[in-house]
Amino acid sequence: MFTTRPTLRGTFGMVSSTHWLASQSAMAVLEGGGNAYDAAVAAGVVLHVVEPHLNGPGGEAPMILAPAGGEVRVLCGQGPAPAGASAAHYRGLGLDFIPGTGPLAAAVPGAFDAWMVLLRDYGTRSLADLLGYAIGYAEDGHPPVPRLGRQVEEVRELFSTEWTSSAEVYLRDGTPPTPGELFRNPALGRTWRRLIDEAVAAGGGDRVAEIEAARRIWRSGFIAEAMLAQSARPTLDTSGERHVGTLTAADLAAWSATYESPVTYEWRGWTLCKMGPWSQGPVFLQQLALLPEDLPGYGGAEYVHLLIEGCKLAMADREAWYGDVPDVPVPELLSAAYNTQRRALVDARASYELRPGSPDGRTPLLSSRIAVSAAVPGAAGAGEPALASSGETRGDTCHFDIVDQWGNMISATPSGGWLQSNPVIPELGFPLGTRLQMAWLDDGLPNSLVPGHRPRTTLTPALAMRDGVPVLAFGTPGGDQQDQWQLHFFLSVAYGGLDLQAAIDAPNWHTTSFPSSFYPRDMDPGAVIVESRMDESIIDDLRRRGHHVTVGDPWSEGRLCAVARNPDSGVLSAAANPRGMQGYAVGR
Numbered sequence: 223m224f225t226t227r228p229t230l231r232g233t234f235g236m237v238s239s240t241h242w243l244a245s246q247s248a249m250a251v252l253e254g255g256g257n258a259y260d261a262a263v264a265a266g267v268v269l270h271v272v273e274p275h276l277n278g279p280g281g282e283a284p285m286i287l288a289p290a291g292g293e294v295r296v297l298c299g300q301g302p303a304p305a306g307a308s309a310a311h312y313r314g315l316g317l318d319f320i321p322g323t324g325p326l327a328a329a330v331p332g333a334f335d336a337w338m339v340l341l342r343d344y345g346t347r348s349l350a351d352l353l354g355y356a357i358g359y360a361e362d363g364h365p366p367v368p369r370l371g372r373q374v375e376e377v378r379e380l381f382s383t384e385w386t387s388s389a390e391v392y393l394r395d396g397t398p399p400t401p402g403e404l405f406r407n408p409a410l411g412r413t414w415r416r417l418i419d420e421a422v423a424a425g426g427g428d429r430v431a432e433i434e435a436a437r438r439i440w441r442s443g444f445i446a447e448a449m450l451a452q453s454a455r456p457t458l459d460t461s462g463e464r465h466v467g468t469l470t471a472a473d474l475a476a477w478s479a480t481y482e483s484p485v486t487y488e489w490r491g492w493t494l495c496k497m498g499p500w501s502q503g504p505v506f507l508q509q510l511a512l513l514p515e516d517l518p519g520y521g522g523a524e525y526v527h528l529l530i531e532g533c534k535l536a537m538a539d540r541e542a543w544y545g546d547v548p549d550v551p552v553p554e555l556l557s558a559a560y561n562t563q564r565r566a567l568v569d570a571r572a573s574y575e576l577r578p579g580s581p582d583g584r585t586p587l588l589s590s591r592i593a594v595s596a597a598v599p600g601a602a603g604a605g606e607p608a609l610a611s612s613g614e615t616r617g618d619t620c621h622f623d624i625v626d627q628w629g630n631m632i633s634a635t636p637s638g639g640w641l642q643s644n645p646v647i648p649e650l651g652f653p654l655g656t657r658l659q660m661a662w663l664d665d666g667l668p669n670s671l672v673p674g675h676r677p678r679t680t681l682t683p684a685l686a687m688r689d690g691v692p693v694l695a696f697g698t699p700g701g702d703q704q705d706q707w708q709l710h711f712f713l714s715v716a717y718g719g720l721d722l723q724a725a726i727d728a729p730n731w732h733t734t735s736f737p738s739s740f741y742p743r744d745m746d747p748g749a750v751i752v753e754s755r756m757d758e759s760i761i762d763d764l765r766r767r768g769h770h771v772t773v774g775d776p777w778s779e780g781r782l783c784a785v786a787r788n789p790d791s792g793v794l795s796a797a798a799n800p801r802g803m804q805g806y807a808v809g810r
Contacts, residue, residue, distance in 0.1 A: 223724045225724050244266075247268045251355075283636040295484070303676075325455070330477045338433050366405045467654070505540050526731065537702070574735070619700065700781065723797035735748055
């Protein structure tokens with residue numbers, strides 16, 4: 223099969239990310255003797271600089287890591303709702319939804335503490351070494367990707383009239399970041415330099431003590447003070463009104479990134495690892511569980527139809543059961559008996575219904591406010607929506623995967639804290655996030671807004687093992703589409719026999735025939751969006767089955783990254799998505 227690039231192969235180290243500067247920064251760390259986790263911290267903080275429309279330090283960074291010879295662990299970089307962020311508080315403001323922008327939507331920021339916990343527990347390099355790459359790009363500049371400038375142009379009026387601290391960074395002299403011209407964020411560079419200076423002074427030459435000092439500075443020092451001041455500023459949000467946030471010093475001081483065991487599922491000799499149901503990760507596993515033993519031939523119309531219909535069932539269960547609550551019936555949702563029953567719902571025709579199941583006979587819980595779209599079927603796009611001012615624009619997410627010469631592996635999906643989400647904090651150079659917008663204000667749902675609970679996130683890095691050994695890390699940006707595109711990629715490798723790059727390049731698709739994770743929670747019954755490179759006979763067949771097919775651009779579905787390791791030979795491999803013209807894999 224023709225591919226846009228080769229699958230890279232080597233033995234020293236491999237990195238794949240959604241931006242070439244993050245990939246090469248991580249590779250430089252590996253070349254300097256660092257391990258995959260050192261490289262991950264460097265890549266993550268660089269992504270905050272070079273893709274600020276897709277992620278930032280005030281956002282979140284969930285990840286799955288597989289230390290060589292150790293156990294696979296989830297590191298939760300998703301902060302919870304502040305103590306004051308109750309549904310009653312929002313309803314008392316006259317709101318029936320959480321605004322998609324502004325401080326009311328800010329969860330406790332999770333990304334930075336997650337990087338620091340990872341570095342403390344699994345890294346080897348100093349804080350100053352790894353933040354140096356991001357400082358360089360913030361102070362000396364980087365050539366911005368075209369999408370950054372277009373994103374700023376879409377929110378020009380908001381920045382110019384309301385979020386003026388953002389205009390000072392992103393509309394200097396009235397001009398958005400321009401490809402080919404260096405773009406700088408000196409305030410962000412100063413933030414990291416001051417953090418390092420204070421942490422080094424407090425750490426007394428001890429690496430771990432410096433990292434712990436940096437965490438304290440984030441939680442209760444000058445960074446915390448500036449974040450809290452921003453949260454208290456009345457800010458125009460997508461409700462059309464100005465609000466202050468609920469974030470407090472106690473919220474920042476109390477939260478820490480934590481480790482969890484992954485949720486796993488066995489499929490044809492593979493063990494797939496995902497985050498728990500506070501994410502949408504188990505959707506990936508449910509889709510695998512729904513597949514029949516006699517899976518149709520790879521890539522054909524019957525195969526695509528089966529995956530679309532399985533996705534609808536898994537996503538319906540996500541809506542009814544997933545959240546940061548203690549009683550999510552994950553074992554039942556992944557059980558053979560339950561999925562045999564659910565699989566029987568799939569026939570030759572496209573379903574237009576939202577059909578959550580009843581594991582153990584329990585009654586599924588759904589909001590009565592789920593909106594069935596009146597728009598043209600299939601018109602919904604990909605990404606993480608609802609981000610701007612008077613109009614709406616879309617943010618999205620970043621991703622990277624890394625494997626080193628020792629076999630350490632990591633998959634991470636930084637997101638949130640977009641430049642469109644909240645005003646830039648003048649003293650710091652980055653905004654707060656808006657992840658709370660994903661929670662419901664309805665009481666009693668698994669994903670209801672509850673203080674101290676994490677809003678259910680679409681962020682969902684992935685890791686796969688064979689015979690108990692980690693062999694593949696992968697993921698993609700894309701909101702609700704992430705676990706669709708990841709499933710298609712994984713099956714292309716594990717069932718279709720494609721190499722990493724061919725699996726990423728293969729024509730892709732997604733369905734929006736389930737409630738969106740973002741306001742207004744709309745669903746397009748029967749909608750499927752396919753790349754125009756998909757075979758016309760398959761598209762025709764899908765339409766005959768009742769799918770409302772929209773044919774999109776030829777390279778529009780997904781921004782996948784992947785790295786792999788052959789445990790027998792020690793050969794490492796990597797591939798990256800050509801879509802968007804900025805993701806790259808590097809390695810040797």
